[in-house]
Amino acid sequence: MSRVVIVTGAGRGLGRAHALAFAAAGYSVVVNDLDDAAEEVVAEIGSQAVANRDDVADWDGAARLVDAAITEFGRLDVLVNNAGFVRDRMLVNLGESEWDDVVRVHMKGHFAPLRHAAAHWRQQRKAGRPVTGRVINTTSGAGLLGSVGQGNYSAAKAGILGLTFVAAAELGRYGVTVNAIAPAARTRMTADTFAAQMAAPESGFDAMAPENVSPLVVWLGSEEAGDVTGRVFEVEGGRICLADGWRRGPTVERGERWPINEVGPAVRALLDKAAPPEPVYGAG
Numbered sequence: 412m413s414r415v416v417i418v419t420g421a422g423r424g425l426g427r428a429h430a431l432a433f434a435a436a437g438y439s440v441v442v443n444d445l446d447d448a449a450e451e452v453v454a455e456i457g458s459q460a461v462a463n464r465d466d467v468a469d470w471d472g473a474a475r476l477v478d479a480a481i482t483e484f485g486r487l488d489v490l491v492n493n494a495g496f497v498r499d500r501m502l503v504n505l506g507e508s509e510w511d512d513v514v515r516v517h518m519k520g521h522f523a524p525l526r527h528a529a530a531h532w533r534q535q536r537k538a539g540r541p542v543t544g545r546v547i548n549t550t551s552g553a554g555l556l557g558s559v560g561q562g563n564y565s566a567a568k569a570g571i572l573g574l575t576f577v578a579a580a581e582l583g584r585y586g587v588t589v590n591a592i593a594p595a596a597r598t599r600m601t602a603d604t605f606a607a608q609m610a611a612p613e614s615g616f617d618a619m620a621p622e623n624v625s626p627l628v629v630w631l632g633s634e635e636a637g638d639v640t641g642r643v644f645e646v647e648g649g650r651i652c653l654a655d656g657w658r659r660g661p662t663v664e665r666g667e668r669w670p671i672n673e674v675g676p677a678v679r680a681l682l683d684k685a686a687p688p689e690p691v692y693g694a695g
Contacts, residue, residue, distance in 0.1 A: 413459070415484040416632060417441040417476060419467045419524060420494030422448025425549070425596055425621045429491055432625035433632065434459060439484045443467065443476055443494070467494050468515045473523035477531055489545040489632035490528045492521040492571075502562045510563045517567035521548055521574060525589075529578070533585050542586035545632045548575050550591045550643065552692060555654060559693030568593075572643060572656070579641030588640035590631050593654060595647035596621040618648030627651055660685050 416433045420426040422444030430440050430452055440460040442452045449462040463479045465472035480487040495517045498509040525546055532544040553561050554568025572591060579589040597611065597619040611617050627646050630636055645652040661684035663677050 412486065413437050413439050414488040414632075415439045415441070415480050415486050416489035416491060417443060417480050417487065417524065417528075418491040418493060419443045419476075419520065421452055422446060425594060425624055426491075426493040427452050428621040428625045429493060429628050430460070431455065432622070432629050433489070436629050438489070441476070441480045441483070467492075467524050468520040470523055474527045476524055477527040481531065487528060487531060488543060489547070490524055491547045491628060491632070492524060493549045494520050495549065497561065497564050499560050499564070501560050505562055513563040514567045514570075517564070518570045518574070521571050525574070525578060529582055529585070529587065532582070532587050536585040543634050543637060544582070544585065544587035545636065546578065546587065546589040547628050547631050548589065548591040550575070550593045552593050552595065552645065555593055555643070555645070556689050557691040559691060575643070576641055583640060588637060590640060591643045592624065592628060593643060593645045594624040595619070595645075596624050616648070623648050
């Protein structure tokens with residue numbers, strides 16, 4: 412029996428590329444999106460795919476999405492959380508709804524499908540059935556470093572990193588791995604904001620084609636990748652970079668409460684020993 416994958420936001424861009432790549436690798440695919448684009452991708456794939464239009468950030472909708480894989484194909488092996496959008500504003504102009512909408516779709520839209528998939532896999536493991544569950548979350552360079560004009564998006568994508576690490580630690584006992592990618596590719600979210608960088612070349616290798624990201628995603632979804640979890644990969648074009656996140660750096664220990672007048676010199680000494688932070692995208 413072929414492995415089964417859910418790809419959220421799979422009607423266009425990266426999600427579509429992932430869905431097609433999984434299908435080419437022999438997977439059965441649940442193509443999730445909110446509009447007719449889901450059916451269009453299913454038509455490209457054929458009988459090994461079904462469309463789902465549920466809102467991934469809706470609790471019951473996410474449950475129906477997971478149930479769709481099990482009902483249609485009898486199992487679920489891989490969840491690719493990809494759905495998202497942007498509402499870019501500088502912080503002083505960022506409205507409450509623009510914050511809430513982006514955080515909802517990205518953070519809850521990752522959590523809700525993950526939660527229902529995890530419950531299914533736990534049930535399978537407790538019933539004595541083998542589980543090789545795989546979750547691939549989608550963060551961003553904005554989540555790793557921040558991005559000017561994208562405070563809501565950067566916060567949501569950073570939150571996905573925290574969720575990834577916790578889920579990897581908690582779900583390993585059930586045979587589930589959880590990783591994240593930070594892709595750079597030409598999509599509806601990037602084509603206008605970064606038009607010059609995302610433009611397709613007239614000839615040669617198209618480094619920003621979303622299809623370049625999908626091979627890593629398919630591999631992370633494979634049984635072969637069972638020893639890789641809690642990791643974050645930046646990926647674009649022909650480049651794969653293992654992102655090395657927060658680690659404890661230079662430290663000073665006093666053994667008692669610090670006097671305020673000694674904190675400044677101590678902190679400056681630590682800063683002198685540390686590498687400077689990577690710049691925020693768009694700063695400077």
